[in-house]
Amino acid sequence: MKIPIKIFILLLSSHTVFAAEGQGSAGLPQMDITTFPSQLFWLVITFAILYIFMWRVVIPKLSTTIEERKDKISNDINEAEKFNSEATSILEKYEEQMSSASQSASDIISESKSQMNDYFENLKLENEKKIAEMIRNSQKMIKLREKDSINEVRNATLETVKEITIKYLDKIPNDDQILKKLN
């Protein structure tokens, strides 16, 4: 509250001093028209120089710099986009190759699997044939041996029966009679 009062008093005193001292002159320096021609004259000169400087030097240079920068930025962006699309296409190609490679790999795997199966199948068939042949041969042999052994047994029996009858009957029966009796 103190300060505004002080301001008021001081303002008042300064104004009274100013009014008292400025009685001879025009009051505010802004109202002294004798200074107007000089102010206007120098304003026109300085502002004209500034205007020409801005118009001829600053604005062309600044606008070209700004345009150049804009161009550079847009060029760089275009280039970056180009590189990006190139990279994308390379990636696509790579993925394509990868998928085709894996495709052919799986083809090779399945082919060799089927080849392997065929080979085993053939091997199995061949072996089965061989085994069957061998079985047949063995069976033949077994049959032959069977006949042989049957004949041997009969002959042996006949011999035995002949020996027995000779010992006890002194008579040699012929084979047919013996066989009749035995059966």
Added chain:
Amino acid sequence: MAAGNPIDPIHQFEISKIADIQIGGLDLSFTNSSLFMVFALSTTVMLFLVGLSRRSIIPNRMQMLSELSYNFIANMLRDQVGDQGRAYFPFIFSLFMFIFFCNFIGLIPYTFTVTSHLIVTFAFAGLIFIAVTIIGFVKNGLGYLRIFYPSGIPIFLAPLIVPIEIISYLSKPISLSVRLCANMLAGHSILKIFAGFTVMLGFLGFAPLIFLVVLYALETLIAALQAYIFTILTCIYLNDALHPDH
């Protein structure tokens, strides 16, 4: 005047001759006002010369500063006026830089604020007013008079609306110039008064000193803001001249 009074807030606006020049009976002396116009001019020129000295795609700080100011004004003009405003860009850009640096240099103690003089701001405003009026009539012919009678107003309101529109049109340069000048005048006077208090009150001077710091920040804002307002209003007037149908 008032040299002995440490807090005469008006003293800083006085114009004193540095070199006496009389041409054809007119007093065209080089004054402190002229000196600070030259300062504002040379500061702008220096800013752009340094900013443009080593132009590169990736800007350095000074180049950044000059490009920022360029883009700021270019965007303002494009937003307000559109593409037809391109032809007036050098003027708008120069106007902004000149007023901006006049305002800012004036904030430095013991300097002179060029834009605190009504004749300077009125010269700009008058030039803009005359130029805008000429542009309006050249681009639209007599159709430019439509700005005094906005479309959609019933005819019986015309006797009321048209004089109001004419008065508001004619008062544009006055409001434009007085706004800038009064802001600078009032701001700098108050700064000076508080600076005077700080000295006069001795030990107690810290209280006005705090005010002074706050006010100085505010005045810095106002210096930039008034340059912006002056420029954007110029753009708006220009837009009215190019497109009189609201």
